[in-house]
Structure formats: C-alpha cells, structure tokens
Amino acid sequence: MKMLDLAGPFEVFAEAARFGARYELEVLSSDGAPVRSSTGMRVPVDGAVESATDVGTALVVGGDSLPTAPISSDLRAAAASLSRRAARTASVCTGAFVLAAAGLLDGRRATTHWRHARLLAAAFPRVRVEPDAIFVEDGTIFTSAGVSAGIDLALALVERDHGEEVARSVAQSLVVFLQRPGGQSQFSPSLTLPRPSSPVLRQVTDAVAADPADDHSVPALAARAHVSPRHLSRMFRQEVGSSPGRYVEGVRVDAAIRLLHAGQSVTACARQVGVGSPETLRRMFLARVGVSPRAYQQRFRTATRDAASALNDEDLR
Incomplete structure (x- = not known):
C-alpha cells in the first residue's frame, strides 16, 4: 500500500x-x-x-x-x-x-x-x-x-x-x-495522445512532434501523408481518438510545457510552438491543463530557479 x-x-x-x-x-x-x-x-x-x-x-x-x-x-x-x-x-x-x-x-x-x-x-x-x-x-x-x-x-x-x-x-x-x-494534466509529464499504429499516420505525428511550430493545418498534414483531408481526419479518429487539430494542439501544449520548465517566457513559448500569441497559448493551457502557462511555471519551477530568481531580484533592488 x-x-x-x-x-x-x-x-x-x-x-x-x-x-x-x-x-x-x-x-x-x-x-x-x-x-x-x-x-x-x-x-x-x-x-x-x-x-x-x-x-x-x-x-x-x-x-x-x-x-x-x-x-x-x-x-x-x-x-x-x-x-x-x-x-x-x-x-x-x-x-x-x-x-x-x-x-x-x-x-x-x-x-x-x-x-x-x-x-x-x-x-x-x-x-x-x-x-x-x-x-x-x-x-x-x-x-x-x-x-x-x-x-x-x-x-x-x-x-x-x-x-x-x-x-x-x-x-x-x-x-x-x-x-x-486545475486537473491531473498539470502533473503529467506529457499531454500527447497515443502513438498511432499505421506507418503513414506515425510519419505525420512524428513530423508534428519534431517541429510543433510548422504548418500543421489539415491540408498540410494530408499532403504529407498523401491522402485526402477527409481520410486523414478519419485515420486520426480511428487511431488516436482525436481530430488532427486537437492532436496538434496537444503536441504544442506539451512542447510549451517543456519550454516553461526550461525557463522560457510565455511569449517565447507561444512563438516557438507556433500558436501565434501568448493569449492563444493561455486559452489552450486553460482548456487542457486547467491552469494558465504562468501559473503552471510558477507552480513547478525548481527550488534552484527560485533561488536564482530571488538573487536577481535582490540585485535589481
């Protein structure tokens, strides 16, 4: 027990x-x-x-x-x-x-x-x-x-x-x-959806994970898989239980979490994961993680980073 x-x-x-x-x-x-x-x-x-x-x-x-x-x-x-x-x-x-x-x-x-x-x-x-x-x-x-x-x-x-x-x-x-x-998602090290079984769809999801900021619209992903957008959406629903858009959003939030752990600002995270603006990233975080990116970073930053921040604040004073 x-x-x-x-x-x-x-x-x-x-x-x-x-x-x-x-x-x-x-x-x-x-x-x-x-x-x-x-x-x-x-x-x-x-x-x-x-x-x-x-x-x-x-x-x-x-x-x-x-x-x-x-x-x-x-x-x-x-x-x-x-x-x-x-x-x-x-x-x-x-x-x-x-x-x-x-x-x-x-x-x-x-x-x-x-x-x-x-x-x-x-x-x-x-x-x-x-x-x-x-x-x-x-x-x-x-x-x-x-x-x-x-x-x-x-x-x-x-x-x-x-x-x-x-x-x-x-x-x-x-x-x-x-x-x-917030919910349990904020404690999970990964928000990404299940890895697909078919090689075609796995190639698509690997490309999304490799560069979350790239163009991952449904037409772009369908072209990468050499299938129609409708067929791609059907494959996503069958293999990962999500639409392509929701999958891409999850990968981007996951990437943003890693960047926040590394000390990046919310604005930098939004730019690097391709969501456009800090407000867009905030809405995605609230929907998937239950807290804002800033609140998440403050809650899970390390004691070492806290000490460094306190030292910098002291220097500024």
Missing part, C-alpha cells in the same frame, strides 16, 4: 476534530494482518474487514502493484463486503483498481492516477474513466487521482459532512488547497 494514500486522508479527518467534526478512524485489512507500505514500514491494523460495523466511509487505498498484478479474490471480496456495509465507498489512487475488480465501478464515472488511467479504462471497459479529474463523485462512490489527491477527496468529504467552513479550516491548518486549481 502507498503510505500517503492512508496517512493523507487520515490527517484530514483527524484534523477536522479540532473544528468540531468527529470521525472514528480504523485501519482494516482483508485478513486482519499488518500490511507493508511503500516505504517499507509495516502498518498495524485494527482488525479484519469482516469485523467492521457501522461503517460511514469505506476508503480503499492504493498500492504500486495493483494496476499490473491480478487483484486477489480475497481483496475483491473484502472491498465488496465493506462497501455493502458502508454509507459511501471511496478509493485513493490505484485503489480504484480494487473497486473496479469488485464490480463497484461498473457503469460509473471514476478516476485514478494519471499514469494508470488508460490501463484502468482498458482493463475495465464498463468504467467511464475521467483521467484529468482530481476526484470523481458518482452516487455513493468516490474515486481520487494519485496519492496526494486523497487529501483533496477527504476535504471534499469533510465539506459534505460538516460544511465549507470546517473544510476550509482544515485545509488552512494543513497548508493545502481546499480545492486545488
């Missing part, structure tokens, strides 16, 4: 007690045995799932092996059993794979860590995966994105239980966002 998947939400619920909320926290495993965490620390538990009574929220945490290893029958049964006794069921990060394997997400919207969202959708086609969401509520089932998003989910549950003021006080006390801006 991922240690922060458990510790993050538990800190939120425990902190809420300082502001009038009351939660009784129990850690359970399928068989009542301690569980080893991602840090190597063994986590003691209060008992087995079968011993649980009067469950308000059943929270299933994630683990590194859950997306790639078969979910054991006892874990599936434990999740299903606990959910039946709970007023609501939630998962953190890859805990969504446990809920999905237990059939609890069938026909529902859900999310998980951005790295595993496509795998969740492929492995469980009856689940409507929302890869950019920080957390998703569908009826009495809640799922959250990766790791620290369990804190966002727990704050949302506190807000539902005790109101916005209590949730805000908890967020301020823990020095976290009550509702963080």
